[in-house]
Amino acid sequence: MKKTALALVLIAHLAACSPSPEAVPAMDTRAITTLDLQAQAQAGASQWDGVIEAVQQADLTAQTAGRVGAVLVDVNDAVQPNQLLLRLTGVEQQAGANAAQAQVAAAKAQALEAESTYRRYAGLADKQFVSKQQLDQALAARNAARAQVLAAEAQAAQAMQQNDYTQVRAPFAGIVSERLVEPGESVTMGQPLLRVFNPAQLRIQVQVPQRVADALRQNPVAEIHLDDGVTLPAEQVVVYPSADAQAHSVTVRVQLPKTEKALKPGQVAKVVFAIAAGTDALWLPESAIWRRGELSGVYVVTDKTVLLRQLRLGETRAGRVEVLSGVSAGERIAADPAQAALALAAFKTKTER
Numbered sequence: 001m002k003k004t005a006l007a008l009v010l011i012a013h014l015a016a017c018s019p020s021p022e023a024v025p026a027m028d029t030r031a032i033t034t035l036d037l038q039a040q041a042q043a044g045a046s047q048w049d050g051v052i053e054a055v056q057q058a059d060l061t062a063q064t065a066g067r068v069g070a071v072l073v074d075v076n077d078a079v080q081p082n083q084l085l086l087r088l089t090g091v092e093q094q095a096g097a098n099a100a101q102a103q104v105a106a107a108k109a110q111a112l113e114a115e116s117t118y119r120r121y122a123g124l125a126d127k128q129f130v131s132k133q134q135l136d137q138a139l140a141a142r143n144a145a146r147a148q149v150l151a152a153e154a155q156a157a158q159a160m161q162q163n164d165y166t167q168v169r170a171p172f173a174g175i176v177s178e179r180l181v182e183p184g185e186s187v188t189m190g191q192p193l194l195r196v197f198n199p200a201q202l203r204i205q206v207q208v209p210q211r212v213a214d215a216l217r218q219n220p221v222a223e224i225h226l227d228d229g230v231t232l233p234a235e236q237v238v239v240y241p242s243a244d245a246q247a248h249s250v251t252v253r254v255q256l257p258k259t260e261k262a263l264k265p266g267q268v269a270k271v272v273f274a275i276a277a278g279t280d281a282l283w284l285p286e287s288a289i290w291r292r293g294e295l296s297g298v299y300v301v302t303d304k305t306v307l308l309r310q311l312r313l314g315e316t317r318a319g320r321v322e323v324l325s326g327v328s329a330g331e332r333i334a335a336d337p338a339q340a341a342l343a344l345a346a347f348k349t350k351t352e353r
Contacts, residue, residue, distance in 0.1 A: 026304040027347045032340055034301045034332040037323075039282055046215075046273045048206040048315055052256065054265045056172055056198035062187040063165035066090055075179050079170040079196060086181075086193055090166030097163040100156035107152040111145035118142040174198040177265065202256040202263055206271055209314050209324055213239050213250035216273055222254050225270040232257055234271075248312065248324075281314075282323040289313070289321060290337040299340035301332045306344045 066088035073085050121138040124130045178195035181187060204224065208216070216222075220237035236255035243250045254271050256263065290297045290308065297310045314322035327333065334340035 027306065027344075029301050029303065029306060029343070032299075032301050032306065032343055033335040035284070035288060035335050037282060037284070037327055037329055037331050037333050039329045046208070046212050046315060047317055048208060048271045048273075050204035050206045050254070050269055050271050052202050052204055052263055052265055052267045052269055054197035054199070055201035055203055056174065057177075057265065058171050058174075058196050059192055060085070060168055060171075060194040060196065062088070062168075062189055062191045062193055064088070064090070064093060064162050065188050066093070066166060066186070068181050068183050068185045068187060068193075070183055071179065071181065073176050073179070073194070075176055077176045078174075079176060080173050081170055083170045084167055085170055085176075085196075086168040088166040088168075088187070090163055093159070093163040093166055097156070097159040100152070100159035104149070104152040104156045107145070107149040111142070111149045114138075114142040114145035168193060170196060172196070172198055197265055199263065200258060202265070204254045204256065204269060204271055206252050206254070207244070207249040208252055208273075210243060210248070210250060212273065213243075213252065216252060219274065221274045223272045223274070224254065224256060225272060226261075226263075227268065230261060232259060232261075237273075282327065282329060283317075283320045284323055284333065285335075286316070286319050286321055288333055288335055288337065290341075298327060299334035299337055299344075300327065301334050301340065306334065306340050306347075308341075308344075 069087045069089040071086050073079060079085060118135075118138040118141070121130050121135050125132070125135045174196045175198075176194060177197050180192050180194065187193065216237060216239050220239065222234040222237050224232045224234060226232070234254045235257040236253075238253040238255075240251040240253070252271075252273075284298065288298060289311070290299065295310060296313050297308055300307045300309050309326055311326035312324045314324045316322070
């Protein structure tokens with residue numbers, strides 16, 4: 001027992017005399033250029049980038065297989081409703097329609113014969129020259145012949161429809177924006193042929209945060225700023241009732257007014273909403289944002305380390321991006337994400353040696 005106690009005292013003494021493990025050194029972040037994140041008052045307008053799109057736009061596709069016989073329109077041509085735009089060589093479709101019409105004629109002839117037979121048997125049955133069973137058979141044959149006529153007419157209508165598909169017509173008045181085939185090409189069912197849009201009905205759809213959507217519901221007013229400096233008042237502003245579950249944003253549809261200016265789908269424009277000044281918001285320079293694909297973030301710098309934090313961003317104005325969530329006012333942000341990443345990588349390499 002004395003030896004055991006002496007050994008325990010010796011172990012405790014050695015443990016007290018041994019040096020403690022060296023603590024991991026803090027990262028020196030003084031060389032990293034930082035920005036102090038401060039809240040800024042919201043301006044009395046909210047600006048968003050958008051793309052003009054047509055309310056009425058149709059992709060005309062082939063409803064039957066065939067070869068392009070003629071394309072009667074080209075890009076930028078104005079078309080009228082039901083105007084013939086493209087014609088396919090419908091030899092097979094026409095032959096099918098002719099065969100179906102012949103089947104209708106044959107079915108009608110058989111139905112006429114069955115009708116005559118039934119009426120003749122009905123007259124003989126009144127004089128009891130034929131049995132009731134023979135009369136019933138004649139009636140069944142007449143009804144079956146009538147049904148055959150209806151079936152043949154349905155098949156003929158389907159064959160005629162396939163033949164009509166060889167002629168592609170304009171669904172509404174508009175302008176041809178794309179021509180995707182040339183005469184002589186073989187096309188299959190569902191292949192795009194032409195694209196037509198109505199220039200009289202254009203709109204822009206943008207995604208805005210919930211707070212902007214709430215303000216727009218109270219004051220649905222907007223202006224459209226084009227690249228050439230022209231400003232157009234929005235004809236209508238529609239705020240969707242629900243928000244996107246993933247992006248946490250609300251869709252706003254802005255209807256463009258009728259104008260003599262030639263506007264086309266795909267044209268970039270800015271939408272400015274006249275909302276009242278609201279709560280303070282956080283803004284960062286675009287150069288301070290770290291981006292990888294659809295992910296966005298910043299390097300938050302403390303006295304001891306650097307942390308990469310993911311952000312949810314809002315609108316962009318004059319090279320600055322609104323931060324909806326991910327950081328708070330008062331935090332220090334790396335002004336150059338590349339510099340912060342290199343410093344963090346060098347520190348990890350040093351501590352792992």
